[in-house]
Amino acid sequence: MTGQPFPVEAGHIMLFARAIGDENPAYQGESALAPPTFTMASAHYDPDYHLRPKPDEEWFGSGRDAGVMAEGAGGLHAEQHFEYHRPVRAGETLYAHNSTGRSWEKQGRTGRLLFSERITEYRDADGEPVVSAVTVAVVPEGPATPKDAR
Amino acid sequence: MSLSPDDIKVGEIRESVLVDDLKRTRIVQYAGASGDFNPLHTDERFAVDAAGYPGVFAHGMLTMGMTGRVLTDWVGTEALLRYGVRFKAQVWPGDTLTATATVESIEDTPTGPVAHFTLRTVNQDGAEVVSGTAAARLEP
Numbered sequence: 001m002t003g004q005p006f007p008v009e010a011g012h013i014m015l016f017a018r019a020i021g022d023e024n025p026a027y028q029g030e031s032a033l034a035p036p037t038f039t040m041a042s043a044h045y046d047p048d049y050h051l052r053p054k055p056d057e058e059w060f061g062s063g064r065d066a067g068v069m070a071e072g073a074g075g076l077h078a079e080q081h082f083e084y085h086r087p088v089r090a091g092e093t094l095y096a097h098n099s100t101g102r103s104w105e106k107q108g109r110t111g112r113l114l115f116s117e118r119i120t121e122y123r124d125a126d127g128e129p130v131v132s133a134v135t136v137a138v139v140p141e142g143p144a145t146p147k148d149a150r
Numbered sequence: 151m152s153l154s155p156d157d158i159k160v161g162e163i164r165e166s167v168l169v170d171d172l173k174r175t176r177i178v179q180y181a182g183a184s185g186d187f188n189p190l191h192t193d194e195r196f197a198v199d200a201a202g203y204p205g206v207f208a209h210g211m212l213t214m215g216m217t218g219r220v221l222t223d224w225v226g227t228e229a230l231l232r233y234g235v236r237f238k239a240q241v242w243p244g245d246t247l248t249a250t251a252t253v254e255s256i257e258d259t260p261t262g263p264v265a266h267f268t269l270r271t272v273n274q275d276g277a278e279v280v281s282g283t284a285a286a287r288l289e290p
Contacts (some may be wrong), residue, residue: 012183018257019176019183020215021169021233032226037215050189060188066199074201077210081234087227134234 003095003123006042008034010090016041034088037080039122039131042096063150080138085129094122094130101134105141112141152229154289155263160253164224168216168247168271172208180212193230208241209283213280217271226284231264235282239273246274252282262290 017027101117
C-alpha cells in the first residue's frame, strides 16, 4: 500500500478515548473500535507534522522566552468533516493520502480571511476507503497577532 | 449496535454535559493523545505573550471529539456515516460544555434507513462553540 502508514493501536485508542473523556467500553480492549474523530491522531505518524517539536530543531513555543508566532501559525481550524465507509478497529493499519481541496476567501471583521481545505483519505491494506476527512483551516491575512480574538 | 427506526423519532433530542470546568491539563492530555502540540493549546506563555490570546484554549478537535459522544451514546459508533462540524467560538479553561443532538429527518435509502442529525455544543453562557451535522445508519 502507498500512503503514510497509521497503525491503529489499542493503547492509542485508550489514550485518545480518555482525552475526550469517553469511557465507552467499545473503545477499550484489544479489538477496540476507534472513536469518530480518532483518525486525527495519525499526526503522530507523520514524520513532517509541523505541530510536533522535534529534537535539535527550532520550535516556535516558549523556552526561556515566550516563543514566536511563526508565519501561518495564527491559523485556526474552521471546520472538520468525516465520512465513514466502515468502522476503524485496533489492530489494523490505515494508509493516509493527503491532497489539497478548495480554497476561498472571505472578508472578516479585521481583514481578509483565507480558507483552505486539506483532504485526507484513509485506506486499508486492501486499498479500500475507510474514512474520508476534510479539514478546513482559516488564516487571517496580515500580522498574525489576534489580540482581539476573544 | 444500531437503532431501529422504531427507536428514534424526528424531533427527538439528546443532551449531554461533555465537560464541567475544563482544565488546562485536559487540553494537554488531548495534545498528547492526538499529536497536535500547537503551543496555542499547550503553552500558556506562548499563547499570551507571543500570540496575544488571553491564554491557552482547547483544540477544536477536543470539542468535536467530546461532542461525538452525544451521537455515539445514542446510535453507536459503528452506525455513523458522516459527522461534520464548524468551530464557532473558542473553548477556554473553566468552560462547561453541553452538546445537543436533534433528529432532523429519517431517510429511506437503497441500503436502509438513515437518520440525519443536527448538533450544537454551547458553553456555560449559552454561546455556541460548535455546530454540526451527522448521519447514522439504522437497522433495515
